[in-house]
Structures are given as structure tokens and as C-alpha cells.
Amino acid sequence: MRRTTALRAALSAALLLGGLAGASALPASATDSPAHRTQAPASGALLSAMQRDLGLTKRQAETRLAAEKTATAVEREAKRVAGSAYGGSWFDAARGRLTVALTRGANADAVRATGADVRLVKYSARQLDAAKSRIDALSAPAGISNWYVDPKAGSVVVDVVSAHRDDNDVRAFLTRARKAGPVTVRQTSHAPSTLAAGTVGGDPFYTGNVRCSIGFSVYGGFVTAGHCDQHTGAVYGWDGSYVGNFQGSSFPDNDYAWVNVGSGWWTVPVVLGWGTVSDQLVRGSAEAPVGASICRSGSTSHWHCGTVLAKNETVNYSQGAVHEMTKTSVCAEPGDSGGSFISGDQAQGVTSGGWGDCTSGGETWYQPVNEILNRYGLTLHTA
Template identity: 60%
Template sequence: MRTTMPRIVPVPVLALVLVGATFTTPAQASAEAMSPGLLTAMSSAFGLTESQARLRLEKEERASVLAPRAETEAGTSFAGTWFDEKTNKLVVAVTDQAAAREVEATGADAVVVGRSANSMNAHKNRLDALSKTGAVPAAVASWRPDPRTGTVVVNVEAGKQTAEVASFLEKARSFGAITVNTEGVQQPQTFAAGTVGGDPYYTGNVRCSIGFSVHGGYVTAGHCGGNGAAVYGWDRSFQGNFAGSSFPGNDYAWVRTGGGWWTVPVVLGWGTVSDALVRGSWEAPVGTSVCRSGSTTHWHCGVVQGRNETVNYQQGAVYEMVGTSVCAEGGDSGGSFITGDQAQGVTSGGYGNCSSGGRTWFQPINEILRVYGLTLHTA
């Protein structure tokens, strides 16, 4: 059951917002100030002691703040970043030693790799162009640049190496180096669901989850409803209308609220943890812990596995997604992804479930705020 938020008046499953204003620095809120229960949830998800979880959260906050500066110092040599959970430090990949020295001067670790981010992104963009022509087999689940290997990782369903897939992979290799991964890969699907009980929002016969509060409404997934569609809250009272929506290509939307509903800078913990305050939207590097809140499976955690990933849904490809190891199920679409107190994005889709595990992607929050000119509601 939903906890903490009193139901005196219809209160939406909170969402977060951000937009071209100044962002709150994660370091301004230490692990000590995180919502009660977060350290316990982190300890359970990652097998850490409470002190180890606290240290990891503190280091992840510092890495998120350091990343933009380190990327700037790397210049055109920049190849990507990730958080190393063994050293608890930000790692920046570059293509030459001079850039590595500049990066290390910021306090980050540096590694020299063979391809820049621009090179890998150009490779990925050529694959994106193929997806727009319908030339990508359904067995190809997604693809993304990977700074650790200097390749574009192509995820393909195991046991489906058909002639069509082989042809696609041959084209992918002609654009540059790729790494083919089949381990645990399944065809991704969106996480909308038919109307069931819970604490969601509804549009038509679809149930989805609120992402983050913005001033004037909240953000969520685009596949949950089209422009102008009416939205109803957990109590089925009128909540507002979709003021903007995009899917496929993107998977984001925002709902302009009305009918007495207001916005709050909170993500529900569903009794697993205390409700989490939202203080900003600094982008978490690959390898950073991340947690998801949704109306079906509630609160689950994992790590950021990749950025700028293209997801090949049945309805069409969606670009610039972030892949995670967090599970999700039908009805969780649109829900919040958050690291500490920093909004990350809204749940799009994936595969698997929260019994056996799976993989889930989210649409980055800062992109949504920028596209619609929204401002994140922060504490």
C-alpha cells in the first residue's frame, strides 16, 4: 500500500522536473541526509554493509558532480565515463595521454582507449538510420556505444542468429568495431498495463506510473498516452491531460495537471524505503547505483549499464535511452528512476520481471525538461 502521503485530497504519484535553471548539486545533500531507509535498501540490493552503502552513495554523488568538468578537460579525446564500484571513483576514457593527464588533474581516473565518443556515436547513428528504414530484425534488442571496449555493443536474443540478423551484424561491422552480446537478452517491450488496482494514473484502459513532478504537472512515458488524452488519478478523479507526448523515436510525455491535483518533489518508496525527496537531476555515470519506483512492482534498485542506447521496440526504435539492471513489469511505465536525491529519468520498457530479474531502460529526465521547457519541482 502507499505510505506517507496523506490522501486528504487527490495526490498524484509524484514526479520530478528539471529544466534549464540551476541544478542542485548532489554533494549538497550527504548520504546522512538521504531519506530514511535508503541505505537499508542499497545494502539489500548490492550486498553491502550500511557503512559501505553510505560510502558508495557519497562517492557516486561526487562522481556525478565531477563528470562534466572531467569531460570538458578531455576535449575531443573524450570517449566516455563510468563509475568504478571497486575503487569508488569516476573513470574517464580518452584517446591520448595528454588528455589523460588533464583528466587526472580533476581528481578522476583516466584510461586510454582506441575510439572517441564522437567516433562511437557516429557509428551508432548509422545503425539508428537503419532502424528508421525498418532494416533491423526484431531479434536485435538494442545497441549502444561502450567506452570500456571502444565498440558499439549490439544486444541480440540468444538462439536467434538468423540470416537476417547476420546481415544486420555484417552492416554494423562495416561501420566500425562492434561487440555482440546475447547473454540474457530478450525482445524489449513497454511496461504499460491494462487497468488494475494500485496507485497509478489511468488513460483509457491503460495504467502507467508518474515519473517526476514539474511545475504545472508531471513527466512520464510517451507510450502511455497521446497529446490531449485525459488522465485520471489513483482514485479515478480527473487529473489532467497530456500536454505533450512522443513515441516511438522518443518515449516521453508530460501531463498538465488540473482538478485540484498539485505537484510534490517526492518519489514514493512504497514502504520499502521512506519516500525520497527530489533535489535535482545530475546525470549519473555508467556503473552508478539507481533505483526505480513504479505502481506495479514499487521500489527496486540496480546499476546504470549504458547510455545513449537505441532500443528496438516492436512499435519502432527509441533513441538516447539509458539501460539499467533494474527490473520492472507492466504498469511501471513512466515511473521514476532516481539516484540518491537526483532524478534520472522515466521508465520506458525492457524485458524480464521482478521475480527472475531483467533489464529496463529509461528516458533521461534532462532531455524531457529541455524539450518541453519544463522546470523540475525540487525540495
């Protein structure tokens, strides 16, 4: 639905070109303002969305946001103190604290002094990342959904589509994967897919026969999903006017792109709340830990929240594997690709793909925004 006031209409144009609502085709230095210094008090609407999607009371939502802000700051320092013994970390929502995995006890007291809990594990994050990289080099059959490093499990988790678990090519892949390092195999009933959709009405941008939405404003343009680039050149806004052109994109392998802005369009550091929450200011891009709450803005399903489930995950789309993705419990639908993932007021990434919908639920992956900023030498537009 189009905004009704003149102010909202003007803001809509700015938002669309500055980095907010979701998208519809799936698959410079990064500004990284510390969340503990920049995050503003949560709005009542944001708290309401968290209550709806995470099953929290208002007080629980406020408490969780405060704990996550602390955990984001603690994670950086704890990782530095842990050094080569670092085995990964995650936010424990039940306890409201960050847990850090360590391969030996020598640094445990120093890590605890940062405010984190400690769990001793066999493998370091470097060892697990190396094992995942070796698996990344393999050719995965369609029956393999995705794989990622799980610090809690202390291994690389490989998800297999249940209907294909006995396929010969799946078994052969798992045999090779186990030779790469510690592997845990899990089953899923869903295969991932990009969130592509044909041209439809809404508040999107268009390119070729695809509708997508903006992720975040950067100086000179906006970032979005790479699979949105149909290599047709021009990008058009929700009103059909010319916006700019894709200046760079990558898909598969990655799923990111950026578009320049001109012809009367401009950028603003805002993510559209679609009336569910107030439009959200973007104040930085401090990376939230695993277990933290996160919300997504998309032009089809609008505003939904969930939690960060895993990082550095490889997703095996039909078009090819995409690496270094972050998995969330947030739902999404066709038309949401390229849209904003945000935690508090910190930009997290652009919507790539997933499974399920916002009626029955599902999981969605995003490409981290700092990787996109660094790749193209862009600077996030912040408030």
C-alpha cells in the same frame, strides 16, 4: 495498498501528480542542481534498500553513495578538461572512483587532476556516437535487441537475441552495422518489451485502457513515458478523478510525455517509497555516471535498486526503436512504466521497458529526464 493517515492520503494525491510511482504502459530548462551541493544524507530506509538489492552492508552503501556523489561532480569537469580526446567514462564501484577514457595521453595529467582515473583508448566518444548514429539509421529486425556505445569496450555493442542469431536478416543487419564503425556483437536470451498492463487497482493514473504512473513533478504537471499516451485525451488519477491531459508525447523514437495538472490536483517534489523507504525528496537532476547506483519507484513492483549499465542506448521494441535510453540492472514489471528513476536525491529518468521481473531479476531502460525537460521547456519541481 492505500495510505492510512490523512497526511499520507493528501501526500498520495500530490505525489501521483507530482512525479513519482511507476507505470503500466511501456513503450524550461532542465534543472540540474549539482549532486555534490544538494544531496541530503541518505535515509536509513534507502540504505536498507541498497543493502537488499545490491548486496551491500550499511557502511558499504554509505561509502558508495559518497563516492558516487563525488564521481558525478568529477565527471563534468573531467569531460571538459579532456575535450576532443574524451572517450567516455564510468564509475568503478569496486574502487569507488570515476574512470575516464582518453584517445591520447596529452590530457591525461589534467584529467587525473580532477580526481578521475585514466584509460587510453582508440576511439573518442564523438567517433563512437557517430558510429551509433549510423546504425540508428538502419532498419533493425526483431532479432536485434538493442545497441549502445560502451566506453569500456571502445565500440558500439549490438545485442542479438540468441534464438535469432542465425537469421538472415540479423546477419545482414550486423554486416551493415560493422561498416558503420567499431562493433562488438553480444548475445542475450531476452527481447525487450514495454511494460504495458490493463487497468488494475493501485496508485496510478489512467488513460484509455492503460494504467501508468507518474515520473516526476514539473511546474504545471508531470512527466511520464510516451507509450502511456493512448491519444484518448483525459488522464484520471487513482481515485478516478480528472487530472489533466497529455500536452505532448513521443513514442517510438523517444519514450516521453508530459501531462498538465488541474482540477484540485497539485505537484510536489517527491518520489514515493512505498513503505520500503521513506518518500524521497527530489532536489535536482544531475546525471549519474555509468556504474552508479540507482533506484526505481513503480506502482506494481514498488521500490527497487540497481546500477546504471549503459547510456545512449537504442532499444528495438516491437513498436519501433527508441533512442538515447539508459540501461539499468533494476527490475521492473507491467504497471511500472513511466515511473521514477532516481539516484540519491537527483532525478534521472522515466521507466520505459525491459525484460524479466522482480522475482527472477532483469534489466530496465529509462528515458533521461533532462531530455524531456529540454524538449518541452519544462522545469523540474525540486525541494
